[in-house]
Amino acid sequence: MKYLTLKYRSTKKMKKCIICLKKKVINEFNEEHIFPEAIGGNLKIYDCCKLCNSKMGSKIDNELTNNEYIKIIRFLLKIKGKNGIINPFNTLLNSAFEGIKGKLIFEKSGKYSKFEIIQKTIIETENSLKIVCDSDNMEGMLKTINKKIAKSNQPPYTFEDLRKNTTSISHPKLNNIDIKINLENDNKALIYIIPELLKITYELGYYHFKEKYLKDPTSIAIRNAIEEIISGKLIIDMPTYIEIDGFNWKDIKRYNSYQFLIKNNKIICHLNILNFITARIVLSKNSNDYKLINENINESVF
Numbered sequence: 001m002k003y004l005t006l007k008y009r010s011t012k013k014m015k016k017c018i019i020c021l022k023k024k025v026i027n028e029f030n031e032e033h034i035f036p037e038a039i040g041g042n043l044k045i046y047d048c049c050k051l052c053n054s055k056m057g058s059k060i061d062n063e064l065t066n067n068e069y070i071k072i073i074r075f076l077l078k079i080k081g082k083n084g085i086i087n088p089f090n091t092l093l094n095s096a097f098e099g100i101k102g103k104l105i106f107e108k109s110g111k112y113s114k115f116e117i118i119q120k121t122i123i124e125t126e127n128s129l130k131i132v133c134d135s136d137n138m139e140g141m142l143k144t145i146n147k148k149i150a151k152s153n154q155p156p157y158t159f160e161d162l163r164k165n166t167t168s169i170s171h172p173k174l175n176n177i178d179i180k181i182n183l184e185n186d187n188k189a190l191i192y193i194i195p196e197l198l199k200i201t202y203e204l205g206y207y208h209f210k211e212k213y214l215k216d217p218t219s220i221a222i223r224n225a226i227e228e229i230i231s232g233k234l235i236i237d238m239p240t241y242i243e244i245d246g247f248n249w250k251d252i253k254r255y256n257s258y259q260f261l262i263k264n265n266k267i268i269c270h271l272n273i274l275n276f277i278t279a280r281i282v283l284s285k286n287s288n289d290y291k292l293i294n295e296n297i298n299e300s301v302f
């Protein structure tokens, strides 16, 4: 007679978070986008715990995805984040209208629809009163005028008076908006995106080399820096060598990509974010420890 001993398998499967290195129950993990979802990243790993994931979202990803330039690029490239396409021009003050406030209205798809004047913009001088309303809201305009002149003992305006006294204005090139941004003195903004570049590099290292990468000295230094950042501390020493090319506004594209290159025994991660930010970050100083199938790993993540 043979006996078969059966052991109950634990239903609580554990695994280790690659950020805090704590062992946690499997349902305490969720998917982590290596390149943030808000910039179109779809390459995912599943080994970050929910807590680290959410901290990285608010302390690291936010700095990149809410950068003013990135917000405009996300909009121009019509990248849908979790909240759809967000219009950064919502509260635009258009100088072409001499103090008149308005909004550029875009359809959900991101297509420009119209310039909507914020109702009841009043410009008052000594002898004149300029009230600006949307032309398709004459009734609203009449109400505003009559309310305003009620105090001055003048007879109320009629629609006829309004037609005689109204000048229609329109923006000469509303369908062809020219966005001019001066980036000359804004390279300091690059500092705020360094944590994101470190995070992407670290996660790409793990994505390709798995557990082995977590023991790499460069990986340990980057991970420690990430932990400092997500716990609200400032990083003083760069954990690895980083070179950033600055912002390239001319040729933004709807993709993120990376490439690993080996040079002097170092694995260098070339990052390209929306063709706007390009950077080179040393991922490891021990390339001999890793088997790279091709010396160039080039993957588009869009």
Ligand SMILES: [Zn+2]
Residues within 6 Å of the ligand: 017, 018, 019, 020, 021, 022, 048, 049, 050, 051, 052, 053
């Ligand atoms: Zn964690």
